[in-house]
Amino acid sequence: MDIFQVSDMKKITGKVWKFGDDINTDLMYPQICYTLREEEKPYYAMSANRPGWSKLVKNGDVVIGGKNFGTGSSRPAADNLKNLGIACVVAESINGLFLRNSVNSGLLSLEVPGITTKVNEGDIVEINTEDNTITVNNNAIKFKPLPDFLMEIIENGGIINILKNKNLLGNPL
């Protein structure tokens, strides 16, 4: 597994993996992940609902979810998707805690009502955060951008980098 580096946050082009409604944090980050080595964790993402999926994901792929994406726990579920190579999550609606955790881990997550009716699994989508459009099959879908200060956290690679830069973090325990 390579840790995915976003080279151009303004434009993401990736292949779509489509999921349904109410995809919860425990599916993305099962209990077993807590004590695994960091590099092993992402491979357990969606192992209960979609066994084998994690091995198929390529750097830059995009997850499209239904309603209530990320419902559940405060666990670092977004980290597992990001570390698998997922470049962006787009869903009909997103749980507030998942959205915060995603932003704080440097993973772009967008609420785009209607997205599941316009995108199919395997489609190539282009997500442009300068003009706030998702383009798929030559159709451009406008979306409401995240507030600037959240985009800034994502562009910094997450909140830990920001806290480090402000000298707010100390030595390992």
Place this chain on the structure above:
Amino acid sequence: MNTIEKILKNHSIDEIHNVSPGDIVTVNVDKAIIVDMAALHPEFINNPPLKPFDNDKIAIIFDHFVPPPNIEIANRVDKLRKLARLWNIKDFYDVGRGGISHVLSSEKGWLKPGSIIANTDSHTISTGAFNVLGRGLGTPELMGIIATGKTWFMVGNTININFEDKLSEKSSAKDVFFSMVKLVGDIPNDNIEFHGDGIKHLDMDQRSSISTMCAEMSAEFAIFPFDGILGNYLESHNIHNVNPVYPDKDAEYSRTYDIDLKNIEPMVAFPDRIINNVKPISEIGKIEINVAVVGSCANGRISDLKDIAKVLKNKKVNKNVRFIVTPATMDIYDEALRLGYISDIVESGAIVTNPTCGACLGGHMGVSSENDVIISSTTRNFKGRMGSPGSKIYLGSSRTVALSAVNGYISGE
């Protein structure tokens, strides 16, 4: 402004006169709570905050893995003990001293009406029962709050839930939640305020059970009003001179739902999700179970233990069922011992564990096998939540769990 908007306004770091949906408000936090799970986040151990913004406003609570089930977790959480000493944290609750953070927070008097609580656990919305705004946050975000004392909230729409009348003997607070979720569904980014005459028939345990479960609707906040019942609870926990927050007369709510408590019957959530997945037990036929669990931040309180002791007294747990009971805090455990509930439970063939989140998150103290069919009064029924993804988790009230444990199939009476 409604109650939630007013509490946010009162805590804003900038002087503002109004808060409404769509706003982003940066607020001062009154208490930041770290639970043992934070030690399992690599960033917390590798890059802990340099120092807390105010050590009296930080609490460290061991609850998820009490006592630690393996060496890795034992070593990780031990680092939090070091941190508690380093930061001189007075509100530090180690193994055997406290219990589940959300329940302990109320016992310790940290939930002062009108305040804001941040906690690394996702069920912090439970604080709403106390007229308090609480939100579960990821560990990295809590690290920022520990360092600065501040966080932000995006203000969502608020729905109004009106409770009328009172519950029948056979129904519980969990059934109220299931009725509500059936009516309302999921509401990511939106809030709930509870109103209506029915509230005066709900005690603090029942309100806490309802507010805790609102995390499962993806609500941001779910808040009850201040009244005599909450006032008496606070007085009995030595909290005086509180400043509760009430909605303005022209407070805005996006939708209103009326729920008649007397019509609510025992309900269950079927496995894998709660949204669009709850049914009255009277309509489900015979579903056999082999594991029963009572506990968690939602339903490990003294009234839960009272409910199940009443069912189990002089009865036996069905021979096909394993029944695990977990009081939420040491104080609740102690009270249940004094009142004789623990003997009623144990003599029936159930096991009583120490306070922990254990079985609810499939961590320890009741991890499920691939063949288990579980009825549980804990918080979540996600696939694999309590152990093997092959196990099936039905959720119900503690009373329903106890009745089902005796009968061997899901039972509301």
